Amino acid sequence: MIKNLVQVTLDTALYPLGVYVHEQRKSGPDADMYVVYSLSGDAEEFHADNKVLVKAANPTVRFYYRSEKLDNYATRQIIQAREYLIESAMKAAGFTLPFGRFDAGDVDGIGYMVTVFEFEYWRVV
C-alpha cells in the first residue's frame, strides 16, 4: 500500500517530465535523472489491547542526476525544481519529511549525484 502510494505519487509528478521512478534499483537505459525509492521501515508506534493502532512507514527516496548537471546555473535550477517537486508531491500525499532533504553525493560511484529524502507516513491501521 505504501509502496503503491509512493510510486503513484512520484509517477504523477515526475513521469510527465521524463523522470522515471524505480523501486529499490534502477532498470532500463541511462537517463539524466531518475528516482529510486525503498521502504526502510514500517514500525508499529502505538498499541492498545495488544493491537497495533498506528504504524509509521519510512520510505527513502533517492533522486539521481548526472553530476555534470551541477556545472551550470540553468541545469542546477532544473535539479532544484525537481527536488522541490518530489518534496511537495509527497507532502501533498500525506508524507512528512522530518529532517528535510540532503545532498548525499555520488553514493553509487556511477557519476550521478543523489539527493536523499527520508519520508515518514503515519497511519491508523
Added chain:
Amino acid sequence: MAVAGRFIQTSELEDAIAEIMEEYGDEIYQLTEEGLDVAESILIKNLKAASPGSPPHKVNFAKNWKSKGKKYKMLRYVGNSTMVQGPDGEIPLANIIEYSTNHGSPFIKKTFESSVDEMAAAVVNQIKKGV
C-alpha cells in the same frame, strides 16, 4: 495569609511560586541537557558497535563516530567524519553505506531507532538523579 508571623499578599505568593517554578524549570533544563550528553554517548557507542567491518577498519570508520557539538539547545548531533574518494571528489563513507543502492549496507537509521528507548531512559535517569 499569615506566614511565620507576617501577612503576605496573594500576589506575593504567586510571585514566589512562579520564582520557584522558574528555578525548577531551569534545573530540569540543565539536567535534560546533561541527559542528552549521556544519550549522545549511548548512540555513539551503539553506532560503533553496529558499524560494518571488523575493527580496526582500514579507514577507522567505526572509530570516527563523534559528537558534532552542541549547536542548538536541547539538540545533539552525531556524525561520522570518514571520507572516501568518489568519482567526483570525496564523499562521506556513511552516505555510501546508508544510501548506496549498489554498495550499501544500511544500519545507521536502524541503530538510531533501536537506541531510542535506551537514550530516553538515560535522559530520565539523569533528571531523576538531580531532582
